[in-house]
Amino acid sequence: xxxxxxxxxxxxxxxxxxxxxxxxxxxxxxxxxxxxxxxxxxxxxxxxxxxxxxxxxxxxxxxxxxxxxxxxxxxxxxxxxxxxxxxxxxxxxxxxxxxxxxxxxxxxxxxxxxxxxxxxxxxxxxxxxxxxxxxxxxxxxxxxxxxxxxxxxxxxxxxxxxxxxxxxxxxxxxxxxxxxxxxxxx
Amino acid sequence: xxxxxxxxxxxxxxxxxxxxxxxxxxxxxxxxxxxxxxxxxxxxxxxxxxxxxxxxxxxxxxxxxxxxxxxxxxxxxxxxxxxxxxxxxxxxxxxxxxxxxxxxxxxxxxxxxxxxxxxxxxxxxxxxxxxxxxxxxxxxxxxxxxxxxxxxxxxxxxxxxxxxxxxxxxxxxxxxxxxxxxxxxxxxxxxxxxxxxxxxxxxxxxxxxxxxxxxxxxxxxxxxxxxxxxxxxxxxxxxxxxxxxxxxxxxxxxxxxxxxxxxxxxxxxxxxxxxxxxxxxxxxxxxxxxxxxxxxxxxxxxxxxxxxxxxxxxxxxxxxxxxxxxxxxxxxxxxxxxxxxxxx
Numbered sequence: 001x002x003x004x005x006x007x008x009x010x011x012x013x014x015x016x017x018x019x020x021x022x023x024x025x026x027x028x029x030x031x032x033x034x035x036x037x038x039x040x041x042x043x044x045x046x047x048x049x050x051x052x053x054x055x056x057x058x059x060x061x062x063x064x065x066x067x068x069x070x071x072x073x074x075x076x077x078x079x080x081x082x083x084x085x086x087x088x089x090x091x092x093x094x095x096x097x098x099x100x101x102x103x104x105x106x107x108x109x110x111x112x113x114x115x116x117x118x119x120x121x122x123x124x125x126x127x128x129x130x131x132x133x134x135x136x137x138x139x140x141x142x143x144x145x146x147x148x149x150x151x152x153x154x155x156x157x158x159x160x161x162x163x164x165x166x167x168x169x170x171x172x173x174x175x176x177x178x179x180x181x182x183x184x185x186x
Numbered sequence: 187x188x189x190x191x192x193x194x195x196x197x198x199x200x201x202x203x204x205x206x207x208x209x210x211x212x213x214x215x216x217x218x219x220x221x222x223x224x225x226x227x228x229x230x231x232x233x234x235x236x237x238x239x240x241x242x243x244x245x246x247x248x249x250x251x252x253x254x255x256x257x258x259x260x261x262x263x264x265x266x267x268x269x270x271x272x273x274x275x276x277x278x279x280x281x282x283x284x285x286x287x288x289x290x291x292x293x294x295x296x297x298x299x300x301x302x303x304x305x306x307x308x309x310x311x312x313x314x315x316x317x318x319x320x321x322x323x324x325x326x327x328x329x330x331x332x333x334x335x336x337x338x339x340x341x342x343x344x345x346x347x348x349x350x351x352x353x354x355x356x357x358x359x360x361x362x363x364x365x366x367x368x369x370x371x372x373x374x375x376x377x378x379x380x381x382x383x384x385x386x387x388x389x390x391x392x393x394x395x396x397x398x399x400x401x402x403x404x405x406x407x408x409x410x411x412x413x414x415x416x417x418x419x420x421x422x423x424x425x426x427x428x429x430x431x432x433x434x435x436x437x438x439x440x441x442x443x444x445x446x447x448x449x450x451x452x453x454x455x456x457x458x459x460x461x462x463x464x465x466x467x468x469x470x471x472x473x474x475x476x477x478x479x480x481x482x483x484x485x486x487x488x489x490x491x492x493x494x495x496x497x498x499x500x501x502x503x504x505x506x507x508x509x510x511x512x513x514x515x516x517x518x519x520x521x522x523x524x525x526x527x528x529x530x
Contacts, residue, residue: 027290
């Protein structure tokens with residue numbers, strides 16, 4: 001058994017005999033009561049998402065997950081394929097478990113993959129990822145005067161983000177993977 | 187998530203910040219237009235509140251000879267504002283920073299946050315519910331915001347809001363009568379029967395929240411805002427008991443889209459009962475090994491001098507801004523939150 005202070009995104013918890021991976025967690029202080037931690041967890045077998053709120057002093061059954069550095073290779077139908085850089089073995093992961101993080105993946109990107117019983121259960125993206133801009137409509141005179149301070153641009157993995165109007169095709173930019181937004185020029 | 191470069195480069199965050207400043211301005215406008223007086227009370231206090239679960243941050247205030255005096259950053263301006271009520275100001279509000287240690291950096295908390303509190307004497311907690319509803323509608327109409335947003339949900343707020351007692355809430359969500367669970371032994375059995383863990387040291391509040399946070403809160407205020415009122419008396423140390431049923435106390439909370447926005451009381455103005463509660467809180471803190479200090483006698487003296495029946499509330503401005511801007515979390519509405527400063 002472990003303390004709730006060890007609960008974070010990506011850990012695997014055994015709850016009522018099923019295994020769940022934590023997809024989101026949040027501390028709550030009701031003010032008039034002790035502190036709690038609210039978790040959203042996905043059932044590793046059924047994919048069903050549940051929400052459980054623990055008192056922070058409660059113990060939880062965290063099962064150990066091995067984190068490994070891997071490289072993203074490609075997407076095969078609904079599965080994402082990664083390569084373990086130490087053994088060169090390939091692993092496939094359900095699109096469901098990758099979730100919305102999938103849109104940030106690009107070939108060759110280094111990520112941390114959590115493995116449980118030799119199966120990948122979650123990935124951790126870098127906080128910022130560098131992309132090349134492949135499409136950026138030119139800024140039009142008067143844009144900023146009419147309040148258009150951003151435009152939609154397309155990145156080398158197909159991701160669309162809003163960026164400042166001065167960004168041009170071929171530039172390298174950084175995207176924040178927590179907010180999914182343009183961060184800065186690389 | 188807003189340092190200088192975020193605000194400079196990200197128009198969405200810039201717009202959220204500009205809207206935050208407008209909301210502060212409109213909130214002040216609203217209370218001034220309702221003949222409230224805007225107060226300014228100390229942030230550094232020698233004797234802050236001793237609520238069992240709040241952790242004030244301490245600061246050393248030194249005199250010219252470097253003699254330190256231990257002060258604390260306020261967790262709320264409550265005592266100071268009640269003292270002002272006792273001087274004869276009938277309607278008072280304050281907007282300002284409050285601080286709570288050992289809370290999460292981001293999500294729905296930041297250790298430094300902005301709170302508004304307002305009080306009416308004479309007044310009741312029902313008047314305070316009306317004020318709250320009117321405040322949101324006033325701000326929203328000026329900003330032309332049709333629906334509040336939280337967690338990808340849109341919440342209608344321009345029509346009337348829901349009001350439900352805690353007892354009715356338990357009936358509605360759990361099909362149980364809360365009257366039967368006002369003592370800790372019965373509540374323990376209920377918590378355990380519903381599949382939640384019970385620990386020996388769990389206090390009444392802990393058990394209450396194990397059920398409330400799992401089975402009720404996530405569903406509150408999804409369609410429109412809801413006030414839930416009249417809490418079990420043992421969960422309230424600064425509010426007065428309900429007339430006609432002293433097992434419950436005049437306290438309400440506001441929930442919008444599952445997010446708790448405010449906590450309010452029909453204020454306890456009987457200084458003797460208040461003194462008993464404060465001493466009880468202090469003793470409980472002692473038992474838990476938490477830091478304690480003397481009870482603020484100036485606060486008790488103010489109550490003893492006499493305050494007409496009063497209602498008051500503390501409402502989190504940061505969370506209010508989240509709802510009006512559709513921001514993802516509290517970090518997005520705070521310029522240089524604690525986590526922004528630590529990460530950069």
